[in-house]
Amino acid sequence: MTKNTLIAPSVLAADFANLQRDIEMINNSEADWFHIDIMDGVFVPNISFGMPVLQAISKHATKTIDVHLMIVDPDRYISTFAQLGANILTVHYEACNHLHRTLQAIKAEGMKAGVAINPHTNVRVLEDIIQDIDLVCIMSVNPGFGGQSFIEKTYDKVFQLKEMIQRCKSNTLIEIDGGVTNKNAKQLADAGADVLVAGSYVFGAENPTATISDLKKITQ
Ligand code: DX5
Ligand code: ZN
Numbered sequence: 001m002t003k004n005t006l007i008a009p010s011v012l013a014a015d016f017a018n019l020q021r022d023i024e025m026i027n028n029s030e031a032d033w034f035h036i037d038i039m040d041g042v043f044v045p046n047i048s049f050g051m052p053v054l055q056a057i058s059k060h061a062t063k064t065i066d067v068h069l070m071i072v073d074p075d076r077y078i079s080t081f082a083q084l085g086a087n088i089l090t091v092h093y094e095a096c097n098h099l100h101r102t103l104q105a106i107k108a109e110g111m112k113a114g115v116a117i118n119p120h121t122n123v124r125v126l127e128d129i130i131q132d133i134d135l136v137c138i139m140s141v142n143p144g145f146g147g148q149s150f151i152e153k154t155y156d157k158v159f160q161l162k163e164m165i166q167r168c169k170s171n172t173l174i175e176i177d178g179g180v181t182n183k184n185a186k187q188l189a190d191a192g193a194d195v196l197v198a199g200s201y202v203f204g205a206e207n208p209t210a211t212i213s214d215l216k217k218i219t220q
Contacts, residue, residue, distance in 0.1 A: 005189040005219035006032035010199030013146045023060040029212045033064040035197045040071035044144035058085030082109035090114030123161040131170045141178030146199040150179030162192030189219035
């Protein structure tokens, strides 16, 4: 059976001095989404980039913009990210006290609603809300930095989450974020992942376009 596993290059690993070039590379590649990492230096120990950079990306990007917020109190910025062109807005489970309300607020702004879980968070905590979630992002590294090694436990989490999604008859997509390479992409897709984020593996390659094609090919 062939499946269409989506590939989402993470712009965090792009060359910011040549951002337009790297955005055009994604536009012209077999990539499906742009993955945009927003960090606040509080929820995670790093600061990436903010609104003006996302605005610049949106101006040129011709594909779905998948924004991953690694920030505390994300509710403050939901409408701002909608205005900046986000199509999918993902918040962290660990950063939300009222996740149900946050997801409704994201959808009310016309975006798909995602929930990311850190490596220490069990997928079971999402069971009562899975039908309200368009995308679960399983962090396969500790959020905050690109270029880290993939955590092997992730495969079990994908299996568990897939089982839960099917049992609850939900349409939720499973996204994997962190340390994705050609070594784990097929196994992740086979386990049930629908979207693979890849940063340093794509942008660190000699030929990023060919690397995206390769990821696409091995995961179908
Ligand atoms: C990590 C970010 C990831 C990161 C992935 O906090 O959420 O999206 O860009 O980078 P790689 O693919 O290099 O692990
Ligand atoms: Zn991310």
